[in-house]
Amino acid sequence: MNPKELTLLIIAGGKSSRLGRDKRELKLGTLPLLEITLAKGKKAGFREIFLCAEAPSPFLDELAKKYAASLAFDVRPGLGPVSGLAQGLSLISSPYALAVAGDMPFLDLEELCRFGNALASADLALLPKASGRLQPLAAFYRKETAPYFQTSLQKDIRKIRQVLAAFAHAQREYTGSPADFFNVNTPADWRLAQGRFANLHRKVPLISVTAPASGTGKTTFIERLLPSLAARGIKAGVVKSDSHGFTLDMEGKDSFRFTQAGAQSVAVVSPKGWFLSQRTEKRASLEAIAAKMDGIDLLLTESRSHGTMPAISLWRGKGEPLKGEDAVALFTFAPQTKATELYEYHLDNTEKAVELCLFLMGR
DSSP, X not given: OOGXXXXXXXXXXXXXXXXXXXXXXXXXXXXXXXXXXXXHHHHHTOSEEEEEESSOOHHHHHHHHHTTOEEEEOSSTTSTHHHHHHHHHHHOSSSEEEEEETTOTTOOHHHHHHHGGGOOTTOSEEEEEETTEEOTTEEEEEGGGHHHHHHHHHTTOOOHHHHHXXXXXXXXXXXXXXXXGOOOOSHHHHHHHHHHHHHHTSSSOEEEEEESSTTSOHHHHHHHHHHHHHHTTOXXXXXXXXXXXXXXXXXXXXXXXXXXXXXXXXXEEETTEEEEEEOOSSOOOHHXXXXXXXXXXXXXXXXXXXXXSSEEEEESSSSOXXXXXXXXXXXESSOOTTOSSSEEEETTOHHHXXXXXXHHHTO
């Protein structure tokens, strides 16, 4: 569907109860979470944009003015996105609206518009389904669906799926990445969003594997990851960080003699591979090292203590688990399944580690 013929409804809510602070104003890079979606909508060229929120605020006023968007406030606050859809759909001037959540920073609006071409004349809405999950807040609705949402409000219905049961709609498989629909609800989600965002702005995505003490199993963890990533078509490079310094060559080898004689760089090349030893005045950045690795899709780095965002933290009971700002997940022998500050998984859960890596890579 052509964005110029569509209204974009951004369901902006306002409570952020599970996050504990207003997530709309949290910044990824230079832009607040809500503004990221607004900027995408402006770039795509939607006919009109509505910010649907519970109540007015100076922050919303500023964004609306900056992006020439209209504000739509809930007639009945406290009933979640059903209330936002009821009010927003009643105000649109176009026949159709694309309604999206304001906390989905990786949503591809242009890809969604192409998906919208599957909307049939007999259907009042079209919803994407990704990895078995329906996405009612990344969906297309006809203006005629507004009364259904308004009636549901009068009955205190808060779930969009209950409203959908009242009218004809279509569900289609989404061919893009399921990660497009990732939304930020908890502090743990916010860490993941920051990690993915950081990698989307790197030439080669990187992930640190950290632990508070030696003997935690960082090397073993990476060894398990590598073949599983390779099975997914991911070519990974590995950097081991050593704060004490190291020498790669054995005494007596020609390359060792060149280094001892003062060579700044020594390369050894064979039919099956090569390595480069390079002296530097200060520690090289991981990005610089990744640039020298030929044809890798991901750089993994093993580091004691804190790493570069995003970092997967390992803990086996030695020292205190590392949960600093760089950490996006904790792999431990006794994970808490309901952790909200930082997602926790079992140390042996390689499949979850691979899934996490793919997400953090932007896949």
